[in-house]
Amino acid sequence: MPARPLTRPEGRWSTGSLVNTALKRTPLHDAHVKAGARMVPFGGWEMPVQYAGIVEEHRAVRAAAGCFDVSHMGEFEVDGPQAQTALQRLTTNDVGALEIGQVQYSVLCYPDGGIVDDLTLYRLAADRYMLTVNASNIDKDWSWVTEHGVGARWRNVSEATGLVAVQGPKAEALVGRLADTDVTRIAYYHFAEGRVAGARALISRTGYTGEDGFELYVAAADTPRLWSALLEAGRGDGVVPVGLGARDTLRLEMRYALYGNDIDATTNPLEAGLGWIVKPAKGEFIGRDAIEKVRAAGPARKLVGVEMADRSVARHGYPVVASRGDSPSVGRESAPTSNPIGIITSGSYGPSVERSIALAYVPSAQAAIGTELGVEIRGQVKAGRVVKTPFHPSRVKK
Amino acid sequence: MGNVPGDLKYTREHEWAKRDGDRVRVGITDFAQEQLGDVVFVELPKVGAKVVAHQAFGVVESVKAVSDLFAPISGEILETNAELPQKPETVNKDPYGKGWMIVVKPSNPAELEQLLTSQQYEEFVAQGGGH
Numbered sequence: 001m002p003a004r005p006l007t008r009p010e011g012r013w014s015t016g017s018l019v020n021t022a023l024k025r026t027p028l029h030d031a032h033v034k035a036g037a038r039m040v041p042f043g044g045w046e047m048p049v050q051y052a053g054i055v056e057e058h059r060a061v062r063a064a065a066g067c068f069d070v071s072h073m074g075e076f077e078v079d080g081p082q083a084q085t086a087l088q089r090l091t092t093n094d095v096g097a098l099e100i101g102q103v104q105y106s107v108l109c110y111p112d113g114g115i116v117d118d119l120t121l122y123r124l125a126a127d128r129y130m131l132t133v134n135a136s137n138i139d140k141d142w143s144w145v146t147e148h149g150v151g152a153r154w155r156n157v158s159e160a161t162g163l164v165a166v167q168g169p170k171a172e173a174l175v176g177r178l179a180d181t182d183v184t185r186i187a188y189y190h191f192a193e194g195r196v197a198g199a200r201a202l203i204s205r206t207g208y209t210g211e212d213g214f215e216l217y218v219a220a221a222d223t224p225r226l227w228s229a230l231l232e233a234g235r236g237d238g239v240v241p242v243g244l245g246a247r248d249t250l251r252l253e254m255r256y257a258l259y260g261n262d263i264d265a266t267t268n269p270l271e272a273g274l275g276w277i278v279k280p281a282k283g284e285f286i287g288r289d290a291i292e293k294v295r296a297a298g299p300a301r302k303l304v305g306v307e308m309a310d311r312s313v314a315r316h317g318y319p320v321v322a323s324r325g326d327s328p329s330v331g332r333e334s335a336p337t338s339n340p341i342g343i344i345t346s347g348s349y350g351p352s353v354e355r356s357i358a359l360a361y362v363p364s365a366q367a368a369i370g371t372e373l374g375v376e377i378r379g380q381v382k383a384g385r386v387v388k389t390p391f392h393p394s395r396v397k398k
Numbered sequence: 399m400g401n402v403p404g405d406l407k408y409t410r411e412h413e414w415a416k417r418d419g420d421r422v423r424v425g426i427t428d429f430a431q432e433q434l435g436d437v438v439f440v441e442l443p444k445v446g447a448k449v450v451a452h453q454a455f456g457v458v459e460s461v462k463a464v465s466d467l468f469a470p471i472s473g474e475i476l477e478t479n480a481e482l483p484q485k486p487e488t489v490n491k492d493p494y495g496k497g498w499m500i501v502v503k504p505s506n507p508a509e510l511e512q513l514l515t516s517q518q519y520e521e522f523v524a525q526g527g528g529h
Contacts (some may be wrong), residue, residue: 054461055436055487245435245462311439311486313459349438349461356439378457 001077026071027162027223035241041137043260045072047244049374054245058351060393061209063252065168066242067230070215071223074138075179079128082151087129089286090149092269094279103189103206104357106277108144109110109287111296112269117141118259120206122191130202132163134259148286162223166230167213167250169395171235173215177233179203183214188397197229198222208247210254252357253350255389257307261316262303262345262359271299271361285330301342302367305389310358312382314347314375320360321381341366344375352392358384400428403494407470407510407528408519409452410527414494415470415513418501421448422510425498426458427488429523434460437489442467447475449502451509456499458489467499471509477501506528 023046032039037048048069051057060066078086085094093106100123108116119135122130131142138158146154166175181194183203191204199222207213218226231241248258255273255392257263263272268291269280275295308314319340328344347358358375366373369388374381406414412430416423431437439459449455449469456467478500483490489497504510514522 049462050435053436235413249461311483312441313439313464315464347458351436351461 064238113290407513
């Protein structure tokens with residue numbers, strides 16, 4: 001039963017690839033191993049893919065809360081009188097609209113409109129900001145921002161920073177019990193500074209699951225203490241540690257993009273459905289002209305949500321083909337006969353929606369809700385349908 | 399490495415085979431289901447189809463992985479587990495029981511003798527045969 005080559009993020013299920021000393025470890029590595037987590041390589045890091053099991057952890061987050069080690073993500077600080085100007089040029093969203101204490105989702109683009117990375121931007125003070133970037137892109141992003149964000153002072157604080165996400169309906173009560181500030185007053189996409197379990201923390205009401213919750217930035221050395229305090233204080237509420245496997249299924253049900261799967265250097269923000277974070281009215285930024293051309297013409301393709309008719313999983317890289325209308329041969333057993341019209345970028349069984357779901361780029365003409373299409377899986381065309389997203393209703397505190 | 403019943407035969411691809419008169423029942427091992435994680439889809443051949451020893455006869459998908467299923471022996475499919483399309487998680491819960499996959503009528507029963515014993519399979523897994 002050897003595993004076929006798999007797509008990101010977890011790769012092969014075998015345990016053999018774990019012996020790799022080149023992989024980086026987070027401050028919580030020992031805690032994960034002690035807890036019996038299955039560790040896998042992810043973006044150059046050795047990370048827990050699961051503890052009790054992906055489906056069980058996924059459901060615990062939706063029903064109670066889960067704690068995620070996301071310390072592998074990168075953090076850059078930028079300050080100085082030119083910080084805002086530099087960020088306006090680097091990112092597509094309007095940094096001028098960001099208030100102190102507020103967080104903004106944004107992307108860095110290349111001149112051709114392709115995406116360098118997606119990130120969250122924190123305004124720490126009038127002329128001081130923090131960017132949180134994807135772990136696998138830290139080096140690339142650091143080169144990019146320091147090369148193109150000239151005039152501001154940049155600091156890569158990734159290694160000094162630990163990051164724990166607490167997500168789920170019980171997250172507010174849990175973090176509230178351990179914090180020395182009133183976390184109920186922190187609005188969605190805002191943050192406060194305080195202490196959590198005694199550790200100085202930036203308490204951010206953000207996340208990647210569609211549930212209410214927080215992301216807690218602490219000093220790397222404080223991360224193990226924070227982690228064990230959260231799990232201990234949450235045990236009675238059913239709070240569990242959650243690995244990257246469930247992090248992926250949770251974000252997929254919300255249709256949150258994953259860099260390297262759904263967005264990358266070959267995709268522009270408009271076709272990815274990220275037009276809401278592109279603000280050309282703010283002035284010049286890298287990629288603006290290219291993106292405005294796409295906006296004027298309309299994107300040729302769009303990222304859509306797909307629901308499969310049966311439980312077979314449409315995975316990253318699988319071809320999408322046109323449905324042959326009401327031909328009776330469409331469905332489980334038909335052989336592929338046409339050229340691909342698109343491609344699956346992410347796909348999984350969705351434990352909350354209890355279906356096989358996916359994201360795919362398809363021609364804009366085939367992107368309407370309800371459009372029937374096929375996905376080529378192991379040489380067979382399986383029936384799917386474009387559906388509304390998110391696949392599962394969001395419960396973030398708006 | 400999970401449970402390895404002594405009365406079964408095993409493949410290096412982590413299938414088990416159980417002789418029952420002139421029929422052989424086939425599934426995946428406890429180690430395999432544990433490594434795969436939550437099984438969400440099982441694709442099996444139709445009754446009457448022929449399978450060939452060491453060749454793929456189906457597919458099992460978990461949330462994170464897709465793996466071929468390999469036939470321990472050659473023969474004709476007499477039965478498939480009709481419960482698995484609706485309840486693929488049965489493979490995780492009871493891999494040697496209700497999570498069985500196919501029943502084969504062997505065309506060459508001697509092939510069964512070439513499979514691993516439970517002790518050989520345990521050694522194989524312990525030596526890192528999980529990949």
